[in-house]
Amino acid sequence: MIDIKKSLAERVRPLEASAIREMFKLMGQADVISFAGGIPSPEVYPTDILAEISADILKNNGTFALKYGITEGYAPLIEQVAEKNKSQGIGSGCDVTIITTGAQQGIDLAAKSLLNPGDGVIVESPTFVGTLNSLRSYEASLYGVPVENDGMDLAAAEEILKTGKIKLIYTIPTFQNPTGITMSLEKRKGLLELANKYDCLILEDNPYGELRFYGEELPTIKSMDKDGRVIYVGSFSKTLSPGMRVGFLVGHEDLMDRIIVVKQANDVHTPLISQMIISEFMKQNDMNAHIAKGCASCKEKCDAMLAAMDKYFPEKAVYTRPEGGIFLWVTLPEGTDTGALLRKAIERKVAFVPGNSFMVDAAKPSNCFRLNFTTATNEQIDTGIKVLGELLADELK
Ligand SMILES: Cc1ncc(COP(=O)(O)O)c(C=O)c1O
Numbered sequence: 001m002i003d004i005k006k007s008l009a010e011r012v013r014p015l016e017a018s019a020i021r022e023m024f025k026l027m028g029q030a031d032v033i034s035f036a037g038g039i040p041s042p043e044v045y046p047t048d049i050l051a052e053i054s055a056d057i058l059k060n061n062g063t064f065a066l067k068y069g070i071t072e073g074y075a076p077l078i079e080q081v082a083e084k085n086k087s088q089g090i091g092s093g094c095d096v097t098i099i100t101t102g103a104q105q106g107i108d109l110a111a112k113s114l115l116n117p118g119d120g121v122i123v124e125s126p127t128f129v130g131t132l133n134s135l136r137s138y139e140a141s142l143y144g145v146p147v148e149n150d151g152m153d154l155a156a157a158e159e160i161l162k163t164g165k166i167k168l169i170y171t172i173p174t175f176q177n178p179t180g181i182t183m184s185l186e187k188r189k190g191l192l193e194l195a196n197k198y199d200c201l202i203l204e205d206n207p208y209g210e211l212r213f214y215g216e217e218l219p220t221i222k223s224m225d226k227d228g229r230v231i232y233v234g235s236f237s238k239t240l241s242p243g244m245r246v247g248f249l250v251g252h253e254d255l256m257d258r259i260i261v262v263k264q265a266n267d268v269h270t271p272l273i274s275q276m277i278i279s280e281f282m283k284q285n286d287m288n289a290h291i292a293k294g295c296a297s298c299k300e301k302c303d304a305m306l307a308a309m310d311k312y313f314p315e316k317a318v319y320t321r322p323e324g325g326i327f328l329w330v331t332l333p334e335g336t337d338t339g340a341l342l343r344k345a346i347e348r349k350v351a352f353v354p355g356n357s358f359m360v361d362a363a364k365p366s367n368c369f370r371l372n373f374t375t376a377t378n379e380q381i382d383t384g385i386k387v388l389g390e391l392l393a394d395e396l397k
Pocket of ligand 1: 038103105128130172177205236242247
């Protein structure tokens with residue numbers, strides 16, 4: 001047997017297997033109530049419509065659908081995405097839109113194209129684990145900035161920017177993963193001003209933005225950007241299907257020109273058949289009406305989870321009340337280890353994601369955890385939250 005581990009590149013050695021991916025294994029066990037997932041309720045997938053569209057594409061345009069496509073993406077879909085984005089003020093004269101294999105690839109391509117080893121990146125603390133691992137794999141230096149109730153702590157961000165080490169700021173301003181928090185309008189403007197002042201780029205990740213069920217819509221940071229300083233990542237994963245793996249990236253033409261070559265070396269193009277199905281779905285259906293259905297389901301589940309938490313959780317457990325998206329975030333008193341809590345919860349067949357997974361320093365135990373409210377049934381929500389409430393009451397007494 002050879003020791004293949006000694007051949008591994010330094011940059012992949014420290015990568016942690018995603019706790020969430022590990023959770024997927026648990027989610028497959030029928031008797032586990034999982035609050036660990038990351039998608040809206042699968043009940044809202046329009047499976048019948050997609051079945052008809054897929055059959056039609058393969059029957060009438062199969063040879064085209066099964067061939068290689070172009071790296072930038074399926075032209076009609078690019079146009080539809082760009083048109084929709086334009087209606088939200090996204091994309092100025094210097095911007096180009098491409099289709100990516102999920103938002104995850106958009107993030108990874110941007111990181112790969114921009115970052116040299118050691119380049120500084122500001123991320124929210126906590127933030128999306130898929131981005132942390134992508135940035136780690138390019139050996140970026142990560143600086144976590146706390147997330148307040150109205151988004152990233154800009155004063156803390158500026159202290160880091162003053163060091164002159166930061167090239168990129170990564171943010172999920174709307175219904176943030178994992179906290180469910182939305183950045184205020186004032187902070188959105190403030191963050192763009194900071195990026196201008198310290199001449200760095202912003203990577204705005206917005207896969208949940210359309211899943212708003214309370215409050216007023218806020219403009220994206222990208223919509224305020226007139227000179228291509230903001231790179232914008234979107235996805236169909238949370239509105240249509242994560243398994244189709246279709247997302248998009250909007251950015252300055254000079255950056256996108258490089259990113260297209262990088263994508264070519266990565267996966268040549270996003271599966272054409274997925275792109276064609278989505279394009280046809282958007283053509284034949286009212287996408288906004290479809291998203292509204294998904295939102296209604298998210299709202300119902302969020303209300304159910306918060307009602308159960310209000311009923312069963314002890315006062316010392318503090319949690320966010322999201323206006324949209326699919327996650328909420330629980331903070332326990334300092335010193336509580338939610339990794340240990342998860343082990344006890346799993347014994348009682350309930351799963352969540354402990355907070356350390358979302359931190360720059362994932363090895364340090366966290367007193368926080370993330371709950372997804374969209375994949376369990378209302379009955380499971382009540383049962384699972386009751387179990388967590390009992391464990392918390394025991395832990396925090
Ligand atoms: C904030 C954030 N960005 C990106 C992604 C990746 O999404 P996709 O399925 O489009 O790759 C996720 C998935 O959970 C996410 O939460």
